[in-house]
Amino acid sequence: MxxxxxxxxxxxxxxxxxxxxxxxxxxxxxxxxxxREALAIGVNAEVWDLSxxxxxxxxxxxxxxxxxxxxxxYWHSSSHLMAEAVESLFPGTxxxxxxxxxxxxxxxxxxxxxxxxxxxxxxxxxxxxxxxKRDAPFIRTEKSWxxxxxxxxxxxxxxxxxxxxxxxxxxxxxxxxGNFTDLCSGxxxxxxxxxxxxxLLSVAGAYWRGSEKNKMLQRIYGISFPSxxxxxxxxxxxxxxxRRDHRKLGKELxxxxxxxxxxGAPFWLPKGMIMFRELEKFLREELDQNGYQEISTPILVxxxxxxxxxxxxxxxxNMFLVECDETTYALKPMNCPESTYIYRNKIRxxxxxxxxxxxxxxxxxxxxxxxxGGMFRVRQITMxxxxxxxxxxxxxxxxxxxxxxxxxxxxxxxxxxxxxxxxRPDEAMGDPKxxxxxxxxxxxxxxxxxxxxxxKQKDGAFYGPKIDVQIEDALGRxxxxxxxxxxxxxxxxxxxxxxxxxxxSRQRPVAIHRAIFGSFERFIGIITEHFAGAFxxxxxxxxxxxxxxxxxxxxYANKVADALRSANVRVELDDRNEKVNYKIREWETKKAPYMxxxxxxxxxNNSVAVRQHTKGDLGPMILEDFIRKIAKEISxxxxx
RNA sequence: GCUGAAGUAGCUCAGCUGGUAGAGCAGCGGUUUCGUAAACCGCAGGUCGUCGGUUCAAAUCCGACCUUCAGCUCCA
Numbered sequence: 001m002x003x004x005x006x007x008x009x010x011x012x013x014x015x016x017x018x019x020x021x022x023x024x025x026x027x028x029x030x031x032x033x034x035x036r037e038a039l040a041i042g043v044n045a046e047v048w049d050l051s052x053x054x055x056x057x058x059x060x061x062x063x064x065x066x067x068x069x070x071x072x073x074y075w076h077s078s079s080h081l082m083a084e085a086v087e088s089l090f091p092g093t094x095x096x097x098x099x100x101x102x103x104x105x106x107x108x109x110x111x112x113x114x115x116x117x118x119x120x121x122x123x124x125x126x127x128x129x130x131x132x133k134r135d136a137p138f139i140r141t142e143k144s145w146x147x148x149x150x151x152x153x154x155x156x157x158x159x160x161x162x163x164x165x166x167x168x169x170x171x172x173x174x175x176x177x178g179n180f181t182d183l184c185s186g187x188x189x190x191x192x193x194x195x196x197x198x199x200l201l202s203v204a205g206a207y208w209r210g211s212e213k214n215k216m217l218q219r220i221y222g223i224s225f226p227s228x229x230x231x232x233x234x235x236x237x238x239x240x241x242x243r244r245d246h247r248k249l250g251k252e253l254x255x256x257x258x259x260x261x262x263x264g265a266p267f268w269l270p271k272g273m274i275m276f277r278e279l280e281k282f283l284r285e286e287l288d289q290n291g292y293q294e295i296s297t298p299i300l301v302x303x304x305x306x307x308x309x310x311x312x313x314x315x316x317x318n319m320f321l322v323e324c325d326e327t328t329y330a331l332k333p334m335n336c337p338e339s340t341y342i343y344r345n346k347i348r349x350x351x352x353x354x355x356x357x358x359x360x361x362x363x364x365x366x367x368x369x370x371x372x373g374g375m376f377r378v379r380q381i382t383m384x385x386x387x388x389x390x391x392x393x394x395x396x397x398x399x400x401x402x403x404x405x406x407x408x409x410x411x412x413x414x415x416x417x418x419x420x421x422x423x424r425p426d427e428a429m430g431d432p433k434x435x436x437x438x439x440x441x442x443x444x445x446x447x448x449x450x451x452x453x454x455x456k457q458k459d460g461a462f463y464g465p466k467i468d469v470q471i472e473d474a475l476g477r478x479x480x481x482x483x484x485x486x487x488x489x490x491x492x493x494x495x496x497x498x499x500x501x502x503x504x505s506r507q508r509p510v511a512i513h514r515a516i517f518g519s520f521e522r523f524i525g526i527i528t529e530h531f532a533g534a535f536x537x538x539x540x541x542x543x544x545x546x547x548x549x550x551x552x553x554x555x556y557a558n559k560v561a562d563a564l565r566s567a568n569v570r571v572e573l574d575d576r577n578e579k580v581n582y583k584i585r586e587w588e589t590k591k592a593p594y595m596x597x598x599x600x601x602x603x604x605n606n607s608v609a610v611r612q613h614t615k616g617d618l619g620p621m622i623l624e625d626f627i628r629k630i631a632k633e634i635s636x637x638x639x640x
Numbered sequence: 641g642c643u644g645a646a647g648u649a650g651c652u653c654a655g656c657u658g659g660u661a662g663a664g665c666a667g668c669g670g671u672u673u674c675g676u677a678a679a680c681c682g683c684a685g686g687u688c689g690u691c692g693g694u695u696c697a698a699a700u701c702c703g704a705c706c707u708u709c710a711g712c713u714c715c716a
Contacts, residue, residue, distance in 0.1 A: 115644070204711030205643030212713050216643050219711070247709095251651080260689075260707045315716055334716060368641050369707090371714060461716080490716090550673040577673080585677035599675060609675075617676055 008059040023050035024190065027062045038062045039070040039189045047073065049140055049187045065226050075100035077138060077177075077188045078195050078224040079107050084180035085127035086220075090114065095182070096159045096208055096217050103234075104223030108206055110159065116218050121200040124220070128198050135193030136178040140186055148172035148183065159208065197231035198224045241475060246528035247374040253533050253590060255524070255541070256375070264372045264379030266521060271541035274570070276382075276520055278539050280360060282412075282637075283384055283516070290405060292358040292386060297338035299362060303328045309337040309494055318366045331364035336513055339387040340495040343509075348499040353509060354390035354398055360520075361385055375525030382520040388512040389497070392434060395510060396441040399467070399484060402514055403445055406469055406482045409516050413527055413536075414639050415471040418478070419451055422459035422466050429462050430488035438486040438510070439465045463489035464510075473530040481518040481526070487511040534591040534613055537630070538637045543570045544630060545592045546608075547583045549599035556603040560596060560623060567627045569634070588613065594630060 007026060008014040017026065023041030027034045027050065041048050042061040047069045054060070063070035079098035086093050086109060096108030109116075143151065145168055152160040160183050164172065175184045177192055189195075200222040208214035225231045242248075250256045255272030258265075268276060284294070300322060306312040311319070311333065320331040332338065339357050348355070363381045371377050390398050403419075410417045421442055424435050442465055446453050453467075460466055469482035491497060491511040501507045517523035527535070537543055544564055548557035557573055564571040574583050580597060587595050596608040601620070608626055610618040621629070632638075 202710060203644075206712045207642075210712075212642065216712075218643080221711080258708085263707065309716095311716065318714090318716085336716090365715080368714060370641060370643095370712080373709085377715075547676090549675055552673075579672095579674050579679065580676065581674085582678055583676095588677055595676080597676065601675090611676060 005054065006057040007054070010059075010061045017054075019055055020053040022053055023048060023060070023062065026054075026060065030062070034062055034064075037064045039064060039067075039194065040073040040187045042067075042069060047187050049138070050190055051137075052140065052187075072100045073187050073189050074194070074226075075105040075224060076186075077192070078198065078222065079105035080138070080175065080177060080180060080182055080184070080188065081128050081131060081192050081195060081198075082124060082200070082220065082222055083107050083182060084131055084178055085124045087180060089120075089123060089127055094157050094159055097163070098182075104201070104221060106206075106219050106221045108159075108208065108217040108219045110215070110217050116203045116220065118203075121203060121220065125198055125200050125222075128195075131178055132192050132195050132198075134178060135191050137191040138175050138177045138186075138188035140188075141174050141176065142171045143174060145169055145172055148174070151181075152183070194226065195224050196226050197228045198222065199231055199235065237475065241477075241529070244475070244529040244532045245374075246376075246525040249528050249533040250375070250525075253528075253541070255528070258374075262380075263369070264367060264377075266375065266378065266380075272524070274541040275524060275535070275539050279517065279520060279523070282538075283360075286405065286409070287356075287358050287386070290356075290401065291354075292356040295339065295342050295357045295359050297332070297335060297341070297359065297361065299332055299364075300329050301332060301338065303330050305337050306330055309334075309490065311337070320364050320366050332361070333363055333365045335359050335361040335363065335383065335385045336387055336491055336511070337495065340491050340497060343389055343497055344495070348389075348509070350391060350499055350501050350507070353499060354388050354394050356386060356388045358384075358386040375521045375528075378519075378521050380521075384515055384517045384520065386514050387491070388514065389509045390512065391499070391507070392437060392510050395438055395486060395512070396444055398512055399442055399445040399486075400448065402484050402512070403449060403451070403467070406484075406516055409482075410469075410471055412637050412639075413530070415473065415530065417482075418470045418472065419446060419453035420456050420459075420468045420470065421446060421453050422456040422461075422468065424465060425458045425460050425462060427462055428460070430464065430493070434488050434510070435465065438488070442467055442484075442486070461485055461487070461490075463487045471526075473526065474532070475529070479526050481523065482516050483514065483518075485513040487513055534593075536637060536639050537593045538634045540591075540593050541570065542572050542590070542592050543634065544572075544594040544596055545583075545587050546571060546573045546596045546598060547580055547587070548573075548575065549580055549597065551577070553598050553600070553603055557598050560598055560608060563623060564627060564630075567631050569627070569630055584611065596626070 003019050004016045005019050006014055007017050024035060024038065027038040038050055040063045041050055042063055043054060043058050047063065065071060065074065076099060079100065083095055083098055086107070090111055092112070094110040096110065098105065098107035145164065149161065149164055152164065163183060172183065173185055175182055175186055175188055200220055202221045204219050204221070205216045206219040207216055223234060225234065250272065253271065254269045255275065256266040256268050259267060287294070303312060306319065315333060319333050322329040322331070339359065342357060343355065361383050363383055365379060365381065367377060367379055372379070388398050407417055423439050428435060446467070464486035466483055466485035468480055470478050470480050472478050488510055492508045497509050498506045499509050546557045546561045548554050554575060561571050561573040574587070576583070584595060591613055593613050595611040597611060598608055602608055607620045607622050609620050610626060612618055
């Protein structure tokens with residue numbers, strides 16, 4: 001029998017080891033530093049414990065904190081540690097599942113009648129630190145299915161027993177550390193001592209196995225790091241996100257407010273409305289230049305339309321209904337079905353296509369109350385919608401120009417786009433040949449531009465494949481905003497759309513649904529957080545403020561403000577009887593891009609002392625020069 | 641919709657175990673005329689989310705509802 005195995009490393013090197021060597025031993029053979037940092041080991045396509053014996057040739061990678069899979073086992077192990085702490089403080093707790101997540105870990109708990117309080121979290125956290133000190137190793141054992149069931153029957157944990165139901169007949173792996181043993185496929189880090197910094201973040205309800213039909217358990221979210229510094233940085237980022245919260249900034253900067261009287265629908269204040277209008281203006285300019293025609297369709301339409309489109313069957317509960325003259329109307333939850341009425345207004349020729357109809361439409365969706373959240377989830381949505389009707393052979397061209405359009409938009413905001421391609425789902429409708437062709441077109445468009453994308457198999461809409469565009473904001477958070485959806489069914493077939501082809505036959509067009517901002521509400525929420533309220537100057541509700549030093553400089557200040565105003569700069573004159581320091585402080589907090597301080601010196605030589613937001617005093621400038629500068633920055637939609 | 645938490649002046653918040661409300665900022669009136677992040681004095685401002693209950697007495701205790709927040713579920 002062969003007693004040596006070949007291990008190949010990520011750098012391509014291969015070395016021989018004794019059969020049955022562990023990941024830890026391999027790491028140690030490379031360096032003691034690596035062993036200290038090693039958390040788990042990638043073996044071929046799997047992630048294993050460092051202690052597990054390797055019996056065959058394999059390609060391996062020692063996983064550290066820097067590796068995503070390293071973090072995963074670290075956080076997963078932290079969740080076991082938390083479970084141990086919970087069990088020791090609250091004996092009798094039943095355990096659901098306790099996985100790692102993108103940032104940290106959680107464990108779902110059934111604690112009977114006990115409701116966890118923030119104090120409990122502190123106690124659990126302290127207990128965890130206590131256990132960390134014992135540096136207990138995570139030990140993997142395997143039991144037969146019957147023994148596993150017996151174990152949890154004795155422990156009386158119905159959730160684990162339910163999980164075991166699905167593993168019938170298999171060898172079941174368990175992990176034990178300290179006094180806690182859990183059903184778990186692993187892997188885990190070598191020992192609890194590796195967990196240096198822990199923070200339990202929150203407790204919330206969560207349905208067992210994610211189904212609202214099941215019992216609600218209590219979920220503790222937590223995060224852990226190899227050093228206190230990492231934890232501090234993470235907590236700082238959470239604070240930073242709170243500081244940028246658009247609900248807070250929207251109020252402070254007087255952009256919009258919400259009132260109980262209209263849950264889920266913002267009242268746009270004058271300053272917020274300026275931003276809304278600037279976005280609309282920018283959008284319309286772009287679309288006008290790109291062959292779009294703007295339309296506007298009724299908000300209140302008879303339910304018959306939604307029956308025909310299929311929405312009535314699926315989304316009836318989410319529509320606002322109005323009874324009038326014994327007829328049921330609905331506030332439109334989407335624009336698309338109505339755009340077909342404009343398509344069908346005339347007989348369309350193949351020469352007319354593509355027809356690009358854009359619509360800034362106000363939609364209403366009765367989102368369940370628990371889903372509402374600031375501008376991110378509203379019941380009244382203003383969508384930058386468009387429906388492009390084209391021939392199947394035009395899909396590629398259209399998708400190409402849409403991708404360009406989206407990229408151009410996001411570049412203006414300094415947002416990085418990322419693409420997801422979603423393909424045919426199992427319950428797809430429509431001609432498979434069209435599906436193939438459309439998926440091919442979408443792929444071709446992305447590949448042709450050398451864009452990286454995630455393939456989301458079977459994640460398309462029932463009516464066609466789509467490209468979703470995500471952006472990453474200044475805090476590295478990802479948002480799904482734009483979407484490009486090809487549609488063979490919902491509009492073309494349900495509304496029996498046709499065009500006359502070259503040969504005189506009647507053909508069915510393809511519809512492409514697309515949105516760039518997604519919705520004005522959500523987009524403004526996102527960019528508020530992205531820019532932390534300090535918007536690029538073209539969007540900024542106030543672009544410059546004139547601050548006279550004393551009353552004596554009012555006439556000159558007025559002259560400066562007038563000059564800016566006639567150059568179409570949104571300018572305010574702060575004529576309050578306050579010290580300059582006071583005014584500067586206040587306009588800094590309001591994030592005004594420019595402050596123009598005018599006093600004796602400026603008055604005497606037609607200049608302004610320029611102060612830029614966060615950058616401070618830029619020194620004096622001749623008024624005309626400053627106007628040229630700011631006008632240029634506005635028209636170029638400059639980001640600084 | 642579900643679980644938990646919260647709702648006091650325009651805003652941010654204090655108000656212990658029941659004795660009918662308080663601060664800072666903002667606002668208004670004065671004084672001050674000032675050079676790059678908060679001058680000073682004064683005034684005014686609240687059915688304590690709504691409705692009901694317990695009590696001699698409720699911001700405070702109880703119930704229902706509304707709204708918000710965290711998470712779950714949902715998101716055409």
